[in-house]
Amino acid sequence: RKEVEQDPGPFNVPEGATVAFNCTYSNSASQSFFWYRQDCRKEPKLLMSVYSSGNEDGRFTAQLNRASQYISLLIRDSKLSDSATYLCVVNGGSNYQLIWGAGTKLIIKP
Amino acid sequence: DAGVIQSPRHEVTEMGQEVTLRCKPISGHNSLFWYRQTMMRGLELLIYFNNNVPIDDSGMPEDRFSAKMPNASFSTLKIQPSEPRDSAVYFCASRPGTSLNNEQFFGPGTRLTVL
Numbered sequence: 001r002k003e004v005e006q007d008p009g010p011f012n013v014p015e016g017a018t019v020a021f022n023c024t025y026s027n028s029a030s031q032s033f034f035w036y037r038q039d040c041r042k043e044p045k046l047l048m049s050v051y052s053s054g055n056e057d058g059r060f061t062a063q064l065n066r067a068s069q070y071i072s073l074l075i076r077d078s079k080l081s082d083s084a085t086y087l088c089v090v091n092g093g094s095n096y097q098l099i100w101g102a103g104t105k106l107i108i109k110p
Numbered sequence: 111d112a113g114v115i116q117s118p119r120h121e122v123t124e125m126g127q128e129v130t131l132r133c134k135p136i137s138g139h140n141s142l143f144w145y146r147q148t149m150m151r152g153l154e155l156l157i158y159f160n161n162n163v164p165i166d167d168s169g170m171p172e173d174r175f176s177a178k179m180p181n182a183s184f185s186t187l188k189i190q191p192s193e194p195r196d197s198a199v200y201f202c203a204s205r206p207g208t209s210l211n212n213e214q215f216f217g218p219g220t221r222l223t224v225l
Contacts, residue, residue, distance in 0.1 A: 042218070043201055043216035043219055044153070044216050045216070046213040097158075097166070098155070100152055100153040100154075102152040
């Protein structure tokens with residue numbers, strides 16, 4: 001089993017729709033969680049950290065379920081510019097190690 | 111402010127040749143990471159430096175790979191000899207401090223093709 005698992009997609013979603021992805025992780029001791037965004041042929045960039053109580057940043061909402069060891073990302077009112085690959089990232093056993101999911105590809109269609 | 115700078119952006123070489131990738135982290139960041147990304151394996155950590163010292167090189171595939179950080183503003187990743195299976199995008203990232211919650215800032219990557 002991979003340490004961080006994501007549905008690779010692609011998710012094909014009409015503009016304006018709401019879309020959600022989940023990510024599961026295997027290390028129950030993980031304490032830090034993130035969503036990064038990667039555009040085609042570009043570098044990953046931090047989208048948002050995920051906090052225990054859940055957090056929202058504009059159209060984006062991230063939630064953490066420790067009991068089931070999954071993280072979710074919800075995008076409301078999706079825009080064409082949201083098309084990208086979304087990487088789920090979880091810390092490993094050390095204070096520097098991040099374990100990266102393979103990413104979920106999102107395509108927003110007009 | 112300049113972000114993480116990597117060079118070259120693209121490299122095409124023949125099997126057996128030496129390849130050197132370069133990275134300049136963001137000024138003031140004391141953690142530096144080298145990653146490799148492929149379609150098959152995703153993003154993999156190769157090596158982590160803290161204050162110019164290699165802390166974890168367990169991700170380095172084999173002895174053909176080596177990395178150095180002679181000072182706080184420069185790091186290299188060398189592959190010698192290169193093989194076709196080394197073809198990938200190599201990212202350098204830096205982070206301020208050692209807190210895990212600090213964002214990692216990635217450079218634009220070096221796209222390496224070994225023929």
